[in-house]
Amino acid sequence: MPTLSDAAREYARAHNDQFVNELCEMLRIPSLSGDPAHKGDIQRMAEWLEQHLRALGLQNVAIMPTAGHPVVYGEWLGAGADKPTVLVYGHYDVVPALMEDGWNTNPFEPTIKDGRIFARGATDDKGQLFIHVKALESYLKTNGSAPVNVKVFLEGEEEISSPNLVPFIKEHLDLLRAEVCIISDTSMRAIDEPAILHSLRGMTYLEIHVDGPKEDLHSGLWGGAVHNPALALVEILGKLYNADNTIAVPGFYDDVVPLTDEERAMIAKTDLAPEQFKQSTGISEIWGDLEYLIRERISARPTLDINGLWSGWAGPGPKTIIPAKAGAKVSSRLVGNQDPHKIFEQIKTLIESITPSTVQVNVELLTTGNPALFPIDSPAMQAASRAYEKGWGVKPIFTRGGGSIPVVAEIAKMMNIPVVLMGFGLDDDGLHSPNEKYSIEMFQRGIQTAIVYLEELANL
Amino acid sequence: MPTLSDAAREYARAHNDQFVNELCEMLRIPSLSGDPAHKGDIQRMAEWLEQHLRALGLQNVAIMPTAGHPVVYGEWLGAGADKPTVLVYGHYDVVPALMEDGWNTNPFEPTIKDGRIFARGATDDKGQLFIHVKALESYLKTNGSAPVNVKVFLEGEEEISSPNLVPFIKEHLDLLRAEVCIISDTSMRAIDEPAILHSLRGMTYLEIHVDGPKEDLHSGLWGGAVHNPALALVEILGKLYNADNTIAVPGFYDDVVPLTDEERAMIAKTDLAPEQFKQSTGISEIWGDLEYLIRERISARPTLDINGLWSGWAGPGPKTIIPAKAGAKVSSRLVGNQDPHKIFEQIKTLIESITPSTVQVNVELLTTGNPALFPIDSPAMQAASRAYEKGWGVKPIFTRGGGSIPVVAEIAKMMNIPVVLMGFGLDDDGLHSPNEKYSIEMFQRGIQTAIVYLEELANL
Numbered sequence: 001m002p003t004l005s006d007a008a009r010e011y012a013r014a015h016n017d018q019f020v021n022e023l024c025e026m027l028r029i030p031s032l033s034g035d036p037a038h039k040g041d042i043q044r045m046a047e048w049l050e051q052h053l054r055a056l057g058l059q060n061v062a063i064m065p066t067a068g069h070p071v072v073y074g075e076w077l078g079a080g081a082d083k084p085t086v087l088v089y090g091h092y093d094v095v096p097a098l099m100e101d102g103w104n105t106n107p108f109e110p111t112i113k114d115g116r117i118f119a120r121g122a123t124d125d126k127g128q129l130f131i132h133v134k135a136l137e138s139y140l141k142t143n144g145s146a147p148v149n150v151k152v153f154l155e156g157e158e159e160i161s162s163p164n165l166v167p168f169i170k171e172h173l174d175l176l177r178a179e180v181c182i183i184s185d186t187s188m189r190a191i192d193e194p195a196i197l198h199s200l201r202g203m204t205y206l207e208i209h210v211d212g213p214k215e216d217l218h219s220g221l222w223g224g225a226v227h228n229p230a231l232a233l234v235e236i237l238g239k240l241y242n243a244d245n246t247i248a249v250p251g252f253y254d255d256v257v258p259l260t261d262e263e264r265a266m267i268a269k270t271d272l273a274p275e276q277f278k279q280s281t282g283i284s285e286i287w288g289d290l291e292y293l294i295r296e297r298i299s300a301r302p303t304l305d306i307n308g309l310w311s312g313w314a315g316p317g318p319k320t321i322i323p324a325k326a327g328a329k330v331s332s333r334l335v336g337n338q339d340p341h342k343i344f345e346q347i348k349t350l351i352e353s354i355t356p357s358t359v360q361v362n363v364e365l366l367t368t369g370n371p372a373l374f375p376i377d378s379p380a381m382q383a384a385s386r387a388y389e390k391g392w393g394v395k396p397i398f399t400r401g402g403g404s405i406p407v408v409a410e411i412a413k414m415m416n417i418p419v420v421l422m423g424f425g426l427d428d429d430g431l432h433s434p435n436e437k438y439s440i441e442m443f444q445r446g447i448q449t450a451i452v453y454l455e456e457l458a459n460l
Numbered sequence: 461m462p463t464l465s466d467a468a469r470e471y472a473r474a475h476n477d478q479f480v481n482e483l484c485e486m487l488r489i490p491s492l493s494g495d496p497a498h499k500g501d502i503q504r505m506a507e508w509l510e511q512h513l514r515a516l517g518l519q520n521v522a523i524m525p526t527a528g529h530p531v532v533y534g535e536w537l538g539a540g541a542d543k544p545t546v547l548v549y550g551h552y553d554v555v556p557a558l559m560e561d562g563w564n565t566n567p568f569e570p571t572i573k574d575g576r577i578f579a580r581g582a583t584d585d586k587g588q589l590f591i592h593v594k595a596l597e598s599y600l601k602t603n604g605s606a607p608v609n610v611k612v613f614l615e616g617e618e619e620i621s622s623p624n625l626v627p628f629i630k631e632h633l634d635l636l637r638a639e640v641c642i643i644s645d646t647s648m649r650a651i652d653e654p655a656i657l658h659s660l661r662g663m664t665y666l667e668i669h670v671d672g673p674k675e676d677l678h679s680g681l682w683g684g685a686v687h688n689p690a691l692a693l694v695e696i697l698g699k700l701y702n703a704d705n706t707i708a709v710p711g712f713y714d715d716v717v718p719l720t721d722e723e724r725a726m727i728a729k730t731d732l733a734p735e736q737f738k739q740s741t742g743i744s745e746i747w748g749d750l751e752y753l754i755r756e757r758i759s760a761r762p763t764l765d766i767n768g769l770w771s772g773w774a775g776p777g778p779k780t781i782i783p784a785k786a787g788a789k790v791s792s793r794l795v796g797n798q799d800p801h802k803i804f805e806q807i808k809t810l811i812e813s814i815t816p817s818t819v820q821v822n823v824e825l826l827t828t829g830n831p832a833l834f835p836i837d838s839p840a841m842q843a844a845s846r847a848y849e850k851g852w853g854v855k856p857i858f859t860r861g862g863g864s865i866p867v868v869a870e871i872a873k874m875m876n877i878p879v880v881l882m883g884f885g886l887d888d889d890g891l892h893s894p895n896e897k898y899s900i901e902m903f904q905r906g907i908q909t910a911i912v913y914l915e916e917l918a919n920l
Contacts, residue, residue, distance in 0.1 A: 035776055215890070219892075309770060367778055
């Protein structure tokens with residue numbers, strides 16, 4: 001007997017081109033959340049989504065203000081009070097993309113090649129959030145209803161660590177109330193190895209400013225008696241690491257929950273092949289803490305990375321100056337029970353204690369996010385597993401994710417519901433990199449899986 | 461009895477405003493030699509100078525091509541073969557200047573305030589080279605002749621270390637032949653402490669490129685198993701220095717001619733006061749090799765400075781990437797018998813030997829310049845000392861300069877003549893810095909001194 005989902009799945013297959021065209025419309029809007037110059041684009045993106053949700057027949061559709069970029073909200077509650085409600089979270093903002101970073105095509109003019117859509121935000125997260133919108137559309141257009149109630153909750157500040165989302169959720173707990181939250185903003189290793197993440201890393205992101213002379217100095221006239229701020233910064237950053245590639249910040253590892261032998265054994269089964277890792281990244285040799293497997297290093301262990309570095313003259317040719325200042329962006333991916341604010345204080349304290357009196361240092365917190373960890377045996381998790389089996393065609397693995405979706409831990413805590421991380425991206429989609437892409441096949445199979453999942457949730 | 465120079469000095473005093481206005485015309489042309497985008501401005505500057513020299517009545521005036529930016533040449537040989545010939549060298553090119561570096565006014569729209577002209581190139585070297593042009597004009601306009609023959613030789617590549625000047629001199633040794641070369645491109649500590657430099661530092665300027673992943677990577681997905689190129693660069697740069705602020709490059713100091721006790725005693729008499737040094741630079745504490753006096757560190761000792769540093773994201777807000785690459789500009793000021801190419805090889809060898817196999821490094825030589833050292837008892841040096849006494853009003857000291865004018869050592873060697881470095885700038889003119897300036901009083905006293913010097917040279 002055909003189920004409601006059969007018709008919806010057929011509709012989705014038949015309307016693939018329309019769905020892709022609509023996604024491309026979204027991708028043309030450069031909704032950069034970190035750059036004030038793109039505030040207008042954020043607004044345009046929010047308005048596009050508002051109109052789109054309204055046209056699908058959702059109710060209560062609104063652009064809802066926050067202290068920063070707005071939330072777009074819409075709901076379909078026609079399944080009735082006896083059916084579960086699903087909260088779909090996604091983010092419509094993106095990170096910067098410049099042609100000179102190495103893009104082959106305009107990052108904000110989606111280009112389809114070899115079955116992939118190349119554009120900033122294609123996989124992170126416009127393509128993935130759209131999967132759930134299109135799954136809902138497929139039900140509504142065929143059956144006039146869906147198996148469960150759905151609330152669509154799209155934010156515009158994920159890439160700047162969602163500074164205003166917690167207050168927003170606090171203020172709208174009733175509106176957002178649901179039995180489960182689905183987020184598709186993560187990835188799998190290969191198209192036939194779908195993964196549900198049960199853990200995400202948190203983050204502490206900071207900026208370090210070193211100030212020396214009051215202005216750039218001529219290196220001939222003053223060189224030899226002035227502590228070069230770029231050198232001072234180099235000396236400071238060098239002291240954040242140990243020789244074995246572990247992090248030298250006192251107390252940094254104190255709160256990390258150790259991996260159990262059982263979990264290590266499970267991770268070992270899906271560890272990354274070094275050759276594949278090297279090919280995906282283009283590096284010549286794997287780096288890191290040799291006490292841990294590659295997959296552990298990139299998902300279950302905390303990190304400290306320099307995300308940006310600047311000082312003095314970076315243009316063509318020589319310029320013989322002692323720069324007035326130097327700066328760095330540094331961020332730490334956190335796991336287990338690490339607290340982002342405590343980690344910030346630990347890093348700041350170390351930096352201040354090792355900065356010599358020849359320069360001034362200023363350590364500024366940019367953003368934070370808590371790590372998250374969920375049990376894999378909950379009904380919602382198991383229903384997701386079944387949805388992949390039917391919709392994707394492959395049983396998924398449960399794994400830990402190395403990335404950070406700061407709001408995941410907050411949603412789970414504040415709303416007291418499980419968050420199911422159904423990542424429909426590929427590890428090598430190049431999110432945050434030049435030539436970010438999204439496979440149209442992944443997009444299609446994601447919609448199929450999302451359609452099945454709504455039905456699975458109705459039967460819990 | 462009034463001498464020829466009295467009339468010339470009177471003319472210079474009377475025409476000060478005209479001279480300043482002409483200088484401002486020069487300063488309006490952004491003749492950046494290091495940036496290909498300014499090639500047209502270099503040409504405009506050369507044409508301006510050509511027309512100016514021709515209008516003063518010089519002969520053989522021409523824009524002479526090199527493999528890079530052209531030389532502007534003009535001569536007045538009316539003093540006759542029995543009189544000495546003076547070669548005046550200057551450079552009409554400048555280093556970059558951007559408002560966002562901290563300029564209070566447009567660097568290419570000269571602004572006069574408190575008797576100072578604020579503009580890029582005001583002191584380095586347009587203002588100073590113009591002193592000799594105006595000294596010659598003052599003779600020609602009053603006496604119809606000058607006490608000696610004068611050849612004016614202006615290059616456009618000094619700020620990129622004069623890559624084409626040596627071949628040019630080699631090819632035009634006859635044209636340039638002279639008994640002495642005067643260069644005004646250096647500075648004194650205070651207006652009543654004029655200094656003639658008898659030594660200049662040389663330079664090795666290089667760029668370091670560290671390459672890691674093939675593109676910027678998401679720090680969450682890959683962080684922990686990829687050697688961050690910014691970190692690798694930090695580790696490399698940190699190993700170029702010892703803990704006592706000396707340079708850790710093996711062999712770096714091998715060829716440095718030690719300072720004699722006599723010279724150290726002379727330098728000690730004019731050492732810089734730490735408080736004055738801190739005030740001029742804005743630093744909180746003096747840095748460097750504590751075995752040496754401040755003045756020794758900034759003039760008689762070699763240095764290694766980071767002039768620029770770049771990697772990843774330096775814009776507003778966070779961007780969670782592992783950068784694909786990182787780079788630095790590094791330059792060394794050389795003294796005594798240090799050879800810039802040997803020093804480059806030493807630095808390159810060290811960097812290559814300490815770079816781990818997790819990243820690729822590329823060390824590229826940008827420019828070099830030899831250090832220079834002249835005896836202070838030559839007739840031309842002593843004549844210069846007398847010219848300051850009469851023209852400037854104060855007997856000058858002989859001192860070592862920390863800067864580099866790469867061509868000085870080459871002119872001395874190839875033409876076998878003394879080079880007299882009559883610096884008419886002030887140490888705090890801010891050359892290569894934002895708000896570079898030149899005091900109009902320095903400009904005037906420089907012209908007076910240059911006028912007297914031509915007469916002193918005639919009487920040798």
